[in-house]
Amino acid sequence: MDISVVIPLFNEEESLRELHAWIQRVMTANKFTYEIIFVNDGSTDHSWDVIEELAKKDPNVKGIKFRRNYGKSPALYCGFKAVQGDVVITMDADLQDSPDEIPGLYKMITEEGYDLVSGWKKKRYDPLSKTIPTKLFNATARKISGVHNLHDFNCGLKAYRKEVVKNIEVYGEMHRYIPYLAKNAGFDKIGEKVVHHQARKYGHSKFGINRFFNGYLDLLTLWFLSHYGKKPMHVFGFLGSIMFFISFIALIVMGVQKIIELSNNVYGPLANSAWFFIFLVGMLMGLQLFLAGFIGDLISRTNPRRNDYHIEKTIKIEQ
Numbered sequence: 327m328d329i330s331v332v333i334p335l336f337n338e339e340e341s342l343r344e345l346h347a348w349i350q351r352v353m354t355a356n357k358f359t360y361e362i363i364f365v366n367d368g369s370t371d372h373s374w375d376v377i378e379e380l381a382k383k384d385p386n387v388k389g390i391k392f393r394r395n396y397g398k399s400p401a402l403y404c405g406f407k408a409v410q411g412d413v414v415i416t417m418d419a420d421l422q423d424s425p426d427e428i429p430g431l432y433k434m435i436t437e438e439g440y441d442l443v444s445g446w447k448k449k450r451y452d453p454l455s456k457t458i459p460t461k462l463f464n465a466t467a468r469k470i471s472g473v474h475n476l477h478d479f480n481c482g483l484k485a486y487r488k489e490v491v492k493n494i495e496v497y498g499e500m501h502r503y504i505p506y507l508a509k510n511a512g513f514d515k516i517g518e519k520v521v522h523h524q525a526r527k528y529g530h531s532k533f534g535i536n537r538f539f540n541g542y543l544d545l546l547t548l549w550f551l552s553h554y555g556k557k558p559m560h561v562f563g564f565l566g567s568i569m570f571f572i573s574f575i576a577l578i579v580m581g582v583q584k585i586i587e588l589s590n591n592v593y594g595p596l597a598n599s600a601w602f603f604i605f606l607v608g609m610l611m612g613l614q615l616f617l618a619g620f621i622g623d624l625i626s627r628t629n630p631r632r633n634d635y636h637i638e639k640t641i642k643i644e645q
Contacts, residue, residue: 329353329360329432330411330488334401335419336366339373342419346380346387349425353386356429363388363643364419365405368395374639381641389641399501400635406491408643412436414491418482424522431485434517441490441513444476444505445483447523470549471506476518479505483521489513503545562618570612573605580605 331349335342346362353360364377366389374391381387390404402416413435417423427445434443460480467479480502494507505516580602 327361327411328358329413329415329428330409331360331362331415331417331428332365332402332405332409333362333417333419334365334367334398334405335369335373336395337369337371337373338419339369339371339376341421342373342376342380345419345421345425346384348421349428350384350386352425352428358428358432359411361386361388361409361411363390363405363408365389365401366391367397367401368392378641385642387641388643389639390637390643391639393636393638396635397499399496399499402501402504403496404635404637406494406496409488409491412488414486414488416482416484416486422524423483424524427483427519427521428485430519431483434519435485435487438517439515440485440517441487441515442505442508443485443517443519444478445481445521446477446518447481448477448520449523467503467506467545470545471503471509473505473509473516476505476516478518479503481521487513562615563620566612566615566618568612569615570609573608573612576605577602577609 333345342364349360349362362384364380364387366374366377374389377387377389377391381389388408390401390408392401392404405416406414413432415428415431417425423445431443431445434440460478464477464479468474468476471479473479484504486508490508490511490513493511493513494504496504496507500507508514508516580599
């Protein structure tokens, strides 16, 4: 199979028929063999009814239905598990991503040798309340991730070699950083393609200001995991040990000084000095950091239920 198209969606019933017809036209015109996997992320409208209707008419349509809303990352994770195509295309269901970009993205993967190609909506039709935070976010993501050639990390329109999506773990809210995840997994040939951005035709944007702040928190989390995720003891244990021994040595020095003062008949409790309590707290904090690193090492990335999502129904998905 040439292409798998993965489309996560939440309450997009108005756009699904039009999106499906558009993808179908593009695939037929280019003689691609393909599948379309709609991942219904707990929609409360009639999105799943539309997907079932499309699946009855088109054997290339498949579906996954979550029992509740989990988010875009879990939807992509389950979609990636199900794909069979050599090239995987992801796009949003709101018609702001153009299926006409699929042949160009496919060519960059198959002929130009990219592992991942991310779309760049150079000309956007979003309000300033969304575009300005997006620019700030992308500048920070480029700096921290080291993927300097991408202008839009969070563009939903991307293309991947199948090996990429089968070797990365998209969880929580990490869909914003799939290029970073791919780089950390060893897929470092990452490209970009300027794509057409269309104004939203149906419904309303799911973007909220909380996503902007969550994006930075997720980026810091991913940076830490990429550097210390498999070795938390190396950071917490190191910092804890340094803090503990500095404070411990300082307390010993204070004790020696007090003994010298006593030998010279200078009396006074050691606890009168504020430094005594500062160094004591430093020892306790150092010990806590060391223990945090030790416990982190024990539980690091071992949660067997991290990607345990409750799927209510599937359509033509191999389990």
